[in-house]
Amino acid sequence: MSKTKSNVKRQKNQISRTAMAFIAALIFIILIPICAVFAADPVTIASDEGGRDYFEYLNYEGEWVDCERWNHWVEDTGAVAYCMDAGTLSPGTWHSFEDGTYVNDYFGEGRVASGLKIIFYYGYPSTSPSSLGLTERQARYATAMAISCWLSENGYPQGSNFYNLSHGSLRSDGTAEGNATWNYMIQLIGLARANDPITHSVTVAPLEETYRQDGMYVRSYQITTHNCNSGYTIDAAGLPTGYTLTGYTG
Secondary structure (H helix, E strand, O other): EEEEEEEEEEEHHOOOOHHHOHHHOOOEEEEOOOOOOOOOOOOOOOOOOOOOOOOEEEHHHHHHHEEEOOEEOOOOOEEOOOOOOOOOOOOOOOOOOOOOHHHHHHHHOOOHHHHHHHHHHHOOOOOOOOOOOHHHHHHHHHHHHHHHHHHHOOOOOOOOHOOOOHHHOOEOOOOOOHHHHHHHHHHHEEEHHHHOOOEEEEEEEEEOEEEOOOOEEEEEEEEEEEEEOOOOOOOOOOOOOEEEEOOOOO
């Protein structure tokens, strides 16, 4: 939850107290872009090994081996990217993705898409790893694995059966770091299974009565957002000309 304070000033001959109420109707919530499978514009996805792996899977020889997960990101911006099909090869810098597909368009309107959005929202980077006592690599690894396990158990093959947790062929590597990463992944999958929709809200409340200052009318508002990590914008198109907006943080 976040709060910000904005002061609105307007010329004397262009405002009334009633007009101040327009601010409440001009707030628009900008949500985290968690609903896109890929970027909205053609981009190049870069990949690397990422670092340490925290899980093990049971291979066909009956041996427990490291479960490798690479890091993926948009080359131009550094934005985090996740694989929707762990059974395919990681993209190289020569791969360019065209316009993206929205989660609901690709996975439908049901619980699979809803679960992915929940994982994106509570996973990395939307949730700070430090708030969970994890490193960036742990949080990123757990989120990537949660996505693959969630899709696998809902009928979207990920190239290996161990991604379906019901098979019992995926586990932590047994270290403290591996166990913490495993617990975070299980938490994300549990949230997806619970299918508790993410709520978003914004409220606007005046902090004081309108007063005059330097020939202008002034009024302060407190804007409180809930689950709107990307903040909000104020559309000033409907405001009278001559206004001045201060203290806006978005």
